[in-house]
Amino acid sequence: QQQVKQSPQSLIVQKGGISIINCAYENTAFDYFPWYQQFPGKGPALLIAIRPDVSEKKEGRFTISFNKSAKQFSLHIMDSQPGDSATYFCAAGGNEKLTFGTGTRLTIIP
């Protein structure tokens, strides 16, 4: 199975709040788990990535939590800002290919 399931499809969070997006995968051969941010009319840009040998990675306001046994990982955005409003994609990598989730449209409201 190559699917990566992402939820929620859309998310509205108040400024200063925590945004949480979840993903689940099935293929245990995946060994790289990035999150990409995409603004309208632009290509996806790497936000943060993790490998399965660690359970958490933090970069600034962005944190990935990874649960290898459950085959799940999530993105947490702390102190969410209006500039974070974008579509977020999780992905799972194996053999040079990334399999992307279906995306979460995040809207940060004042």
Add this chain to the structure above:
Amino acid sequence: GAGVSQTPSNKVTEKGKYVELRCDPISGHTALYWYRQSLGQGPEFLIYFQGTGAADDSGLPNDRFFAVRPEGSVSTLKIQRTERGDSAVYLCASSPTGGWAGELFFGEGSRLTVL
């Protein structure tokens, strides 16, 4: 240029026509990828080049799709006998080395509309 450049940014064609989409990767990047993104979906892998050779073309949907990278830099995605279902944004990405040591840098894409 500073980033991955894709041309044209928009292409409208008629069903049955031939289309070429071009990708200029970041200078020095040896790995180049093509993905396809349909409306409301995540990017879907098409093909991966390491240097001049296609290392993995398992994502190409059928034999109407073909891609080349003759000198290990610029790549062209070619679509023959276009169908309405080919309408999507075609994304190109490059990476310094391939593998997960380097991130993928995506271009802004070529939006293809088949009427």
